[in-house]
């Protein structure tokens with residue numbers, strides 16, 4: 218094969234590789250603001266999730282091959298409980314609403330009370346984790362009003378004086394139809410017969 222054709226072929230074959238590499242470089246560079254040496258505002262919450270899903274391989278350049286920190290000294294698991302790419306423990310899956318209860322009883326609230334997760338005061342972070350009290354009636358560690366915990370069966374009876382029935386009828390508590398939720402609150406009619 219004449220020299221010139223071989224050279225042309227080489228250029229043609231390598232061109233797509235060059236384009237891909239160029240692209241990767243551009244993405245990883247764009248992820249960090251060269252002026253500040255930090256990620257741009259809006260990176261957390263939101264931005265880094267999109268970037269990790271879009272071109273996650275580029276994170277290793279600064280966060281290390283194993284995402285354990287690298288030159289950035291920020292490990293993904295500084296915040297994530299599950300893995301480098303999973304915020305909650307892996308086994309929670311779709312049942313975070315129920316399985317977080319046991320986790321908090323065993324480990325306390327410190328690993329939820331992160332500035333970018335549920336907030337250091339557990340009141341939630343816009344665009345990130347909700348306030349614990351968006352579901353709980355009794356503060357971060359009590360699904361029901363704390364006073365009920367001594368004898369919930371008789372003490373919930375007067376709830377109407379303080380709470381609307383919609384406080385029980387939520388998707389992750391007793392269900393929007395009060396028929397109960399898998400792994401969470403029972404159906405009201407498991408004891409009563411007057412709830413439709």
Ligand code: HEC
Pocket residue numbers: 245246248249254255256260261265266268269272273275276277278279280288289291
């Ligand atoms: C060019 C280097 C570089 C690349 C590439 C990079 N990071 Fe970072 N990252 C840093 C540095 C340096 C910090 C610490 C300064 C800061 O907070 O911005 C950091 C911090 C972070 C933080 C914590 C931010 C905060 O406000 O506490 C997150 C989250 C993060 N990086 C995610 C990612 C993800 C996801 C990727 C891949 C899509 C990525 N980074 C790619 C250098 C990089």
Ligand code: HEC
Pocket residue numbers: 261262263264265266269270273276280284291292293294295296297301302303304305333334344345346
């Ligand atoms: C400073 C805390 C912090 C650090 C460090 C951090 N993350 Fe996150 N990550 C979060 C929070 C909070 C969320 C959920 C809110 C959001 O979308 O930003 C999240 C969500 C994600 C998600 C979406 C998956 C899910 O379970 O919702 C991915 C993927 C992700 N991060 C990748 C990374 C990678 C890769 C790194 C390390 C390079 C990293 N994160 C470092 C706080 C962090």
Ligand code: HEC
Pocket residue numbers: 314315316317318319321322326329335339347348349350351352353357358359360361389390400401402
């Ligand atoms: C989306 C709604 C929702 C959010 C947000 C929520 N929880 Fe829960 N939580 C529940 C439900 C439902 C239960 C009862 C389920 C069970 O016991 O299995 C519960 C139960 C608990 C329990 C057991 C105590 C009790 O009274 O049953 C603890 C501890 C707990 N949650 C901690 C937290 C913390 C800490 C946060 C915030 C970081 C939080 N929860 C946010 C819905 C939520």
Ligand code: HEC
Pocket residue numbers: 370371372373374375376377382385391395403404405406407408409
């Ligand atoms: C474990 C059984 C049990 C479950 C589940 C239960 N209740 Fe009750 N409930 C009772 C008992 C027993 C009483 C009577 C308590 C008393 O007067 O001391 C009662 C009383 C009440 C009362 C007072 C009026 C009446 O009918 O006696 C209301 C209102 C009430 N429950 C609402 C609810 C709602 C709403 C749910 C579901 C979110 C629910 N209950 C789930 C056992 C239960």
